[in-house]
Amino acid sequence: xxxxxxxxKENEAKDAKIKxxxxxxxxxxxxxxxxxxxxxxxxAGYVNVSDVFLRITELRRAADDAxxxxxxxxxxxxxxxxx
Numbered sequence: 635x636x637x638x639x640x641x642x643k644e645n646e647a648k649d650a651k652i653k654x655x656x657x658x659x660x661x662x663x664x665x666x667x668x669x670x671x672x673x674x675x676x677x678a679g680y681v682n683v684s685d686v687f688l689r690i691t692e693l694r695r696a697a698d699d700a701x702x703x704x705x706x707x708x709x710x711x712x713x714x715x716x717x
Contacts, residue, residue, distance in 0.1 A: 647704040654700040658693030665689060 665685070669675060 643704065643708040647701045647708075650700040650704045651697045654697040655693065658689070658696055662686065662689050662693070 666681065671679070671681060673679075
C-alpha cells in the first residue's frame with residue numbers, strides 16, 4: 635500500500651471513530667435530557683452515575699470497534715480478500 639492510500643485508510647479509520655463518538659455523545663445527551671432529570675421531577679439534578687459511566691464505556695468500545703473495522707478492511711484489501 636502506498637503512502638497516500640495508507641493515509642486515506644488511516645483517515646477513514648479516524649473518521650469512523652469520530653462518528654461513533656459523536657453518536658455515543660448524542661446518546662448520553664439524550665439520556666441526560668430524559669424527563670426524570672428535569673426540575674419538575676423528584677429526581678431533578680440527580681443522575682445515576684453508574685449509568686453514565688456504563689454509557690461512556692460502551693461509547694469508547696464502539697468507537698474503537700469502528701476504527702478497528704476500517705483497519706481490518708484495509709488489511710483485507712492488502713491481502714486481496716474482500717470478505
